[in-house]
Amino acid sequence: GYATSKDGLRWVKPKLDVEPGTNIVLRTSRDSGTVWIDPSPRDPGERFKMALYKGNFALYRSPDGIHWTKAGDGAKTGDRSTFFYNPFLERWVFSIRSGSRLGRSRHYWETSDFFAFADTPEVKKQTVVWVASDSADPPRDDLKAKPQLYNLDCAGYESVLLGLFAIWRGDYRGASTGKAKELLDLGRPKQNSVCVGFSRDGFHWDRPDRRPFMPTSEKMGDWNWGNVQSTVPCCLVMGDELWFYVSGRAGKSFPNTQHLDSGASTGLAKLRRDGFASMDAGAEPGTLTTRPVRFNGKHLFVNLDAPEGELRVAVLDAEGRPIAPFDREHCRPVRGNSTRQAVTWDGAKDLSAVAGKPVRFRFHLTRSSLYAFWVTPDPAGASYGYVAGGGPAFRGPIDVPSGTAR
Known part of the structure; x- marks a missing residue:
């Protein structure tokens, strides 16, 4: 049978032309x-x-x-x-x-x-x-x-x-x-x-x-x-x-x-969204340092739950040395609970200066949970990743900026 929904909760079984007056699209046996x-x-x-x-x-x-x-x-x-x-x-x-x-x-x-x-x-x-x-x-x-x-x-x-x-x-x-x-x-x-x-x-x-x-x-x-x-x-x-x-x-x-x-x-x-696992820190601050990564985007985003805490990020070179001005001290604290929050630094418009180079991210967390991070060319935070079965906000299988067909 065939059914449609505008919200994924309430479903309508339309009358179709396959078997007139019903929502049946294929009458056959199957396991x-x-x-x-x-x-x-x-x-x-x-x-x-x-x-x-x-x-x-x-x-x-x-x-x-x-x-x-x-x-x-x-x-x-x-x-x-x-x-x-x-x-x-x-x-x-x-x-x-x-x-x-x-x-x-x-x-x-x-x-x-x-x-x-x-x-x-x-x-x-x-x-x-x-x-x-x-x-x-x-x-x-x-x-x-x-x-x-x-x-x-x-x-x-x-x-x-x-x-x-x-x-x-x-x-x-x-x-x-x-x-x-x-x-x-x-x-x-x-x-x-x-x-x-x-x-x-x-x-x-x-x-x-x-x-x-x-x-x-x-x-x-x-x-x-x-x-x-x-x-x-x-x-x-x-x-x-x-x-x-x-x-x-x-x-x-x-x-x-x-x-x-x-x-x-x-x-x-x-x-x-992205909630399969998280890195958590309480009142005692914690850190998470990634392996070396390369990226082509220039905007760092995080999926973060920190209503009473904060997150700061430092960008390190492949040997673990901070890269100015992308150090912890220049990072603007990220707070609140959102699945898409931008990370920015005083003294830099974006991450263009380190794009394409092997770098590590070091996340400093206090009273917060980090679910995901990504670097994207989109200043609004579209990940350019796959979206499983899709959703009403997407026109294709990839998370791209609104209005983009992909």
Whole structure:
């Protein structure tokens, strides 16, 4: 079905011409599916791309997300396989469910031609082992099952590939004793929760925090009592927030149902923009010094929460020596809570004097939290980074100055 929204909260199901009087755009069976808007389609009729899993991937194309044409059958995969576009590589990547000694895991296949994902010996040969859950993923106390990677969705966000890892931590089916049997009798769904990871190259992952980023609820009757999973393309950038749409299931606790996978709903999780992590300082000042970096912009911006504190920045050369006038003493203190604040120095209009040179930034913080920093050619602070699924302020996949098409 097809629905639209002006605010991302209230949705309208229009009456379309595919099946007159309904919002149905494609009547077909499927276990799961992925839809992606191509930022630069080779053909306007392929702006929307879709893969539906039903034993293998069925590949579709559409000019408007409403009128779909089947483009062919893709390779055979496991259920809950997905795909995404890696903007850094300018390649389509298929995140393929597979099995290994680690249980559910993912294989990887990339291509410049989305519709080339066919059931051929060449595709099978090019598909490689990618990623799985590991010993750092904690099991649940009630199930004690070894965690497995149920799904991985990805999107370009700023300068990294953002990954949402659906980690399976067990299923109550088959439980015969203890707390797990009690929850089986109550009809609790399988325990998938979503964790977060980051990648610089699109293949190798950094997952510093293994706690669920979007967890299941422990309260019977809640919409996300079990089987929480992500959607593509991971999140939207809505002003100062990131919005994550996520599915969950209430199981048998959903009214008038008798199945553990019943009661599916869509929820919304919100996060401060760039709010995945922060460097924090209290009353005792703290410092953060970067590795040497080069940049072509000339305006430094920070995402900072400092309602009762402040931040100052010094620019150092590659050996760690302050570069005048970009030292701490000449930096104007940055205060307040904003996802986009400019950093300036007395005696310099901007950072043009050090652009293109290897420098370090040293951040001096007091009673503040630093979430992100970036250097940009835009005096208003557009980052020129990727914005995952986009948002109402953007005309394309990149954060560029207002009015710029990109």
